[in-house]
Amino acid sequence: MKIAKSIKNVLDESDLNEDDYRAYSGFLQSKLAQAGSEVNAPWFIKVITILGAWFGSLLFLGSLILAQALQSKESMITFGSIFILTGIILSYTNKKNHLLDSTSLSFSVLGQILLGTGIGSKMDGLKPVCYVGIIVQMTIYLLAQSYTQKFISVILFPACLLGIVWNSPLFEVTHFLIGALSVASVLIWTNEIPLQIRLKKHPYFYIPTAYGLVLGLLLILVLSINNRFFEVNISHWYIASLISFLSLTFLLYKSLCQNLRIGRHAFWLTVGVIAIILSPTAQAPGIIASLTVIVLGFERSNRTLFTLGILFLAIYVISFYYSLQQTLLIKSIILMSTGAMFLGIHLALAEIKKKWQLHEI
Amino acid sequence: MSDRIENEKFSRKIIYLLAQMETMSAEVLSGFYSRAGFKPDMKSWISFSSKFALSLGLLFLVSGVIFFFAYNWRELHKFAKLSIVGSLILIPAIFALLSDMQKFHVKLSMLAVALFTGCLLAVFGQIYQTGANAYDLFLNWAILITGIVFVADFKPLWFLWIVLINISTVLFGGQIMRHWIDPYVFIFLFAVDAIALFIYEYFGTRNNPWFESRWLPRILGIAVVCSMTIAGITGIVTDFNDPGHILCLMLAFISYAGIIFFYSRKLYDLSSIAVSFVCIIAMVFTGILKVCDFNSAAIFFIGGFIIVGLTITSAVLLIKINNAWKA
Numbered sequence: 001m002k003i004a005k006s007i008k009n010v011l012d013e014s015d016l017n018e019d020d021y022r023a024y025s026g027f028l029q030s031k032l033a034q035a036g037s038e039v040n041a042p043w044f045i046k047v048i049t050i051l052g053a054w055f056g057s058l059l060f061l062g063s064l065i066l067a068q069a070l071q072s073k074e075s076m077i078t079f080g081s082i083f084i085l086t087g088i089i090l091s092y093t094n095k096k097n098h099l100l101d102s103t104s105l106s107f108s109v110l111g112q113i114l115l116g117t118g119i120g121s122k123m124d125g126l127k128p129v130c131y132v133g134i135i136v137q138m139t140i141y142l143l144a145q146s147y148t149q150k151f152i153s154v155i156l157f158p159a160c161l162l163g164i165v166w167n168s169p170l171f172e173v174t175h176f177l178i179g180a181l182s183v184a185s186v187l188i189w190t191n192e193i194p195l196q197i198r199l200k201k202h203p204y205f206y207i208p209t210a211y212g213l214v215l216g217l218l219l220i221l222v223l224s225i226n227n228r229f230f231e232v233n234i235s236h237w238y239i240a241s242l243i244s245f246l247s248l249t250f251l252l253y254k255s256l257c258q259n260l261r262i263g264r265h266a267f268w269l270t271v272g273v274i275a276i277i278l279s280p281t282a283q284a285p286g287i288i289a290s291l292t293v294i295v296l297g298f299e300r301s302n303r304t305l306f307t308l309g310i311l312f313l314a315i316y317v318i319s320f321y322y323s324l325q326q327t328l329l330i331k332s333i334i335l336m337s338t339g340a341m342f343l344g345i346h347l348a349l350a351e352i353k354k355k356w357q358l359h360e361i
Numbered sequence: 362m363s364d365r366i367e368n369e370k371f372s373r374k375i376i377y378l379l380a381q382m383e384t385m386s387a388e389v390l391s392g393f394y395s396r397a398g399f400k401p402d403m404k405s406w407i408s409f410s411s412k413f414a415l416s417l418g419l420l421f422l423v424s425g426v427i428f429f430f431a432y433n434w435r436e437l438h439k440f441a442k443l444s445i446v447g448s449l450i451l452i453p454a455i456f457a458l459l460s461d462m463q464k465f466h467v468k469l470s471m472l473a474v475a476l477f478t479g480c481l482l483a484v485f486g487q488i489y490q491t492g493a494n495a496y497d498l499f500l501n502w503a504i505l506i507t508g509i510v511f512v513a514d515f516k517p518l519w520f521l522w523i524v525l526i527n528i529s530t531v532l533f534g535g536q537i538m539r540h541w542i543d544p545y546v547f548i549f550l551f552a553v554d555a556i557a558l559f560i561y562e563y564f565g566t567r568n569n570p571w572f573e574s575r576w577l578p579r580i581l582g583i584a585v586v587c588s589m590t591i592a593g594i595t596g597i598v599t600d601f602n603d604p605g606h607i608l609c610l611m612l613a614f615i616s617y618a619g620i621i622f623f624y625s626r627k628l629y630d631l632s633s634i635a636v637s638f639v640c641i642i643a644m645v646f647t648g649i650l651k652v653c654d655f656n657s658a659a660i661f662f663i664g665g666f667i668i669v670g671l672t673i674t675s676a677v678l679l680i681k682i683n684n685a686w687k688a
Contacts, residue, residue, distance in 0.1 A: 010371045010397045024379065025366050031378045032365050044635045045679050051639070052672025059668060062661035102672045106665075193394060196380035197387045207377070260403050298409055301399040302373065321424075332428035339422030342414045346466075349411035356407060 043304065046148050053105035053148075060110055070114070073122040080115030083107045084136060091146035101146060108149050112136060112156075130163035147208050154212025158220060171234050174223070179243025181217040182289055186247040188213060189296050189305075190254050214293055214305060218312045221286040225319040240285035245278065248292040255299045277341070286316030371397040412465060419469050423476045430484050439488045446481040450474055462513070471513035475506040475521060496532035499525050516577050519557075526553055527584070544605030547592035551612055554584040566628060575630060582620060582633035589613035590640040594647045617641055629686045631679055638675035645671065 005013075007028060011021055070076050087108030091101075115136065120129045137153040137160060144150055158181060165173045188195065188210045199205050224237050249271050256262045256270065281287045290313035297306030324331055369375070376394060379385055394400065401409070426449060430442065453470035460467045479502045486493060503525035510522045527550055534546030558581040565572035593613040596606025617637045624630045649667060653660045 005371050005397055006367060007365075007369050007371050007375055008367045010393055011366075013396050014392060023384070024382075027382050028375065028378060029366060031381070032369065042631050042679075042683065044632055045676050045683075048635055048639060048679070049672060049676055052642070052668055052675070056665045056669035056672065059661045059665035063659075063665060066661055102669055102676060106669050193376075193380075193390050194387045196377060197385060197390060200381050200383075200385070203377070203381055256406070259400060260406070262403070294413075298401065301401065328428050328432035329434060332425045332432060335421050335425030335428055337425075339418045339420070339425055342418030342421060344418075346411050346415040346418055349407055349414060353404075353407045353411060356404060 046151075049102045049105060050148055050152070052102050053109055056102070056106045057110035057113065060106065061113060064114075073118050076114045076118030077122065080111045080113070080118055083111030083114060084140070085111075087111060087149065088140060088144045091144045091149055101148065104144075104146060105148050108140065108144070108152075125167070126163050127167040130160040130167070133160035133163070145204055147204060150204060151208035151212045154209055155216045155219065158216050162220065172236060172239070174234055175236065175239035175243070178217065178220060178240040178285060178289075179247075181213060181220065182240075182244040182247040182292065183250075185210075185213045185217055186251050186292065186296065189300055189302075190251065192300065211304070214296075214308065217289055218286075218293065218308060221289055221312075221316070224283075224285055225316070225323070237285050238282040241278075241282045241288050244285050244288040244292055245275065248274070248288065248295065251292065251295055251299065273345075281320060284316060284320040286312065287320060290316055373399070415466055415469060419473055423473060423480075426477065426480055427483075430480060430487065433487060442484050442488065443481070446477060446484050449477045450481060453477075457513075468513055468515040468518075471509055471515060472518055472521070475509050475518055478502060478505050478509075494532065494536045496529045496536055499532060500529040503529060514571070516574065520577060520580070523553070523557055523581070542592065542595050544592050544596070544603055544609045547588050547609055548605065548612065550588045551585060551609075551616070554581050554588065555616070557581050558585055562623070562628060575632075579630070579632050582624075582630075583636050586613070586616050586620060586633075586637050586640045589616055590644060593644055597644075597647050597651050613640070613644065625682045625686070631683055634682065635675070635679055638671075638679070642668065642671045642675065 007025070011025060016024065064070050064079070070079065084107070087104045087106075090104030090107060093104075112133075116129050116133065119132050120126065123129075134157065137157040141150050141153040141157070144153075158177060161177055162174065165171065165177065188206075192206075192210070195206055221240075223234075224240070252271060252274075253267065257264070257267050278288055278291070290309050292309075293305055294309030294313060297303065297309050321331055321335065324334070326334070371393070376390065376397075376399075379393060380390055426446070430446070434442075453473040457467050457470045457474070462468070479498075482498050482502055482505075485491070486498060503522055506518075506522060506525075510518045530546055530550050530553070531541075534543045535541045538546065540546070558578055561572055561578045561581065565578070589609055589612045592606060592609035596603070596610055599606070601607050601610075617640065620633050620637045624634050646664065646667060649664065650660060
């Protein structure tokens with residue numbers, strides 16, 4: 001997964017003519033030299049910005065409450081809308097550098113909290129907040145020129161949809177929402193290159209959408225963890241598992257059949273083995289979704305996705321075993337049997353690896 | 362040809378930048394993508410699946426054994442219990458002794474030996490009700506696996522060893538000294554983690570390939586700055602009742618300065634610097650809260666500005682360091 005080649009190595013190996021070579025290297029030199037470009041910034045700088053904006057917003061909110069500026073519901077809605085718009089407008093000013101990114105994000109977060117609270121108290125319910133939330137998230141996603149604001153809106157959009165679903169009798173729609181996120185995550189990452197080319201005039205869209213969808217999927221699945229933690233009236237979690245499994249199958253088909261051209265028998269055998277292994281966890285869709293993200297991370301050589309997948313897999317596996325209605329003895333036997341099964345798979349794969357190496361020689 | 366093109370890795374960021382070129386097509390970009398090594402080949406897939414299955418297998422097996430003994434099966438005789446754990450230590454140990462120590466699965470079996478050693482100590486304590494404190498278990502566990510850690514030379518094992526020392530120290534402070542946030546306990550934690558970090562980075566800067574991966578020094582860096590930040594903040598809040606807290610505060614600022622200097626000048630690693638900045642923000646904000654005696658209404662407004670201001674400063678400084686290192 002480690003990329004060791006330099007830009008020069010890749011350009012040299014690409015059999016480019018002199019004009020193309022010069023065009024690509026010249027373009028990259030000019031882009032890389034642009035100080036403060038958001039693409040050049042490591043992801044944890046954005047995390048710091050989000051954290052700073054979040055705490056800053058809460059403190060500003062406290063000051064507004066103390067100053068009695070938010071006495072009425074209408075003033076909360078007005079202030080909230082103004083702050084959201086200010087956040088969007090400020091995001092246009094920081095295209096070249098990061099100076100106002102944190103401030104615009106603070107305004108946006110603060111505005112959303114105020115607008116949500118204002119509408120919630122005025123209309124007396126969660127449903128109107130979610131409807132307005134969808135409009136706000138779409139506005140921010142389409143208009144804001146900031147990776148972080150778009151990223152947060154991608155995560156909050158399904159959360160608002162979930163709020164609407166939960167305030168209706170159609171609880172089971174949650175599975176299709178999770179399934180849609182799973183399918184969208186796989187599709188957006190497997191079409192990374194064509195989408196990048198198609199969105200070349202709008203570079204702010206792809207990265208926050210792709211990462212936001214994956215994180216949104218993994219976070220929303222926390223609902224499936226344990227009925228004792230969340231009072232969830234949803235029981236057919238196997239629907240979400242099935243859709244996630246279909247996404248995983250599609251991902252494996254794209255990478256193994258289309259890219260590596262393995263035979264159909266080998267492919268279906270692989271899918272069958274995975275299905276058998278995962279079948280006991282059908283009521284825990286988080287496990288299948290995390291596994292899909294791990295495979296996605298490996299297939300795209302993306303360490304961030306891979307780490308996210310591992311982290312959430314650990315959470316969902318632990319919660320799955322914790323919530324099993326069995327004694328510790330039975331649980332231990334299940335765990336040891338699973339361990340032995342994985343060790344058996346490892347031995348089988350080691351044999352395949354040996355044969356493959358011999359075949360290559 | 363600029364140095365930037367020669368030295369900069371062909372990361373995903375480069376793909377995204379190239380995609381913005383007017384003349385770029387999906388075919389050309391896919392070609393770059395494949396040549397840079399983003400698409401794993403069949404061998405990588407098998408190797409990944411094999412290692413993934415092995416790691417999961419081992420983790421499930423170890424967890425299963427721990428659950429088994431946690432059940433405390435009364436019908437099972439104490440000798441049977443001890444024999445089971447003993448065998449679980451012996452099997453991977455013999456397997457490791459007879460194999461090439463450099464192989465991944467052998468290193469994992471050494472990790473299993475280390476984990477089952479802890480299990481043995483827990484079972485021993487469970488059977489004989491020794492009355493020992495929890496810190497005894499973790500300390501003895503750390504001592505017993507020291508040899509394995511040195512022989513296996515496997516980073517997860519080193520990590521386990523350092524974690525055990527850290528846990529033993531915290532539990533010693535809480536159970537023996539009856540003071541969970543004791544400044545001297547935190548200073549000891551700081552010393553252990555800082556020494557480990559120093560050794561890792563010392564050999565890392567000498568181009569030793571074993572010290573190339575960054576996850577362990579990053580965790581150690583976080584442990585170093587966070588331990589002193591927690592102790593320093595406790596000192597600020599408690600008016601430095603214990604003089605040890607003043608030392609913690611000093612060490613906190615020394616560690617921030619050291620980490621920012623080292624990772625911006627000697628070795629490029631922004632993550633530890635970023636954590637230091639977050640800790641500095643937390644420390645400064647606590648200081649201001651204390652000056653206002655935690656009860657000024659204006660603190661919300663001023664605090665909001667300070668947090669946003671410090672965040673902006675941190676982000677700008679991090680980008681400057683990033684650009685300076687890449688230039």
